[in-house]
Amino acid sequence: xxxxxxxxxxxxxxxxxxxxxxxxxxxxxxxxxxxxxxxxxxxxxxxxxxxxxxxxxxxxxxxxxxxxxxxxxxxxxxxxxxxxxxxxxxxxxxxxxxxxxxxxxxxxxxxxx
Ligand code: FES
Numbered sequence: 282x283x284x285x286x287x288x289x290x291x292x293x294x295x296x297x298x299x300x301x302x303x304x305x306x307x308x309x310x311x312x313x314x315x316x317x318x319x320x321x322x323x324x325x326x327x328x329x330x331x332x333x334x335x336x337x338x339x340x341x342x343x344x345x346x347x348x349x350x351x352x353x354x355x356x357x358x359x360x361x362x363x364x365x366x367x368x369x370x371x372x373x374x375x376x377x378x379x380x381x382x383x384x385x386x387x388x389x390x391x392x393x394x
Contacts (some may be wrong), residue, residue: 282393283389284390284391285390286389286390287387287388287390288378288386288387289310289311289385289386290384290385290391292384293383294326294383297384298317300351301342303315303341304319304320305317305318305349306318309364310386310388315327315329315363316338316339317353318339318343318360319362320347321347324375324377324379325349325374326375327360327363327375328372328374331351331358331370332373333351334353335353336353337352338352338358338372347359347360347361348360356369358372360374361374375387
C-alpha cells in the first residue's frame with residue numbers, strides 16, 4: 282500500500298478567499314468543508330469541526346503559539362501537527378500549497394498497487 286496526495290484547487294489566489302478577522306476561512310474541497318488559516322506567513326488546512334464535540338474551528342481563534350483554539354471548550358490544536366495540547370484529541374490536518382497556479386489543498390489517500 283502506498284500513500285498518494287490528491288490535490289484540489291481552492292482559489293486562484295489568497296485574495297479570492299473571504300478571510301475572517303481571526304485569519305481563518307472555510308472552503309469546500311471535493312465536497313468537504315475545510316478550515317484554512319494564516320499564521321506567521323504560513324498557511325494551514327485542517328478539519329472544519331473539532332474532534333472533541335464538533336465545534337466549528339473557524340469560529341475560534343489562533344493563539345500566539347500557533348494553536349487553533351476551538352470556540353466551544355477551548356481545546357488547543359497545533360496548526361502544524363493537529364495535536365491537542367493535552368494529547369486527548371487530534372485535529373485532522375491537510376496539505377496546502379500556494380503557487381503560480383493557485384491555492385491547493387491535498388488529501389492523502391491510501392492506494393493499492
Ligand atoms: S468541541 Fe472543541 S473543545 Fe470541545
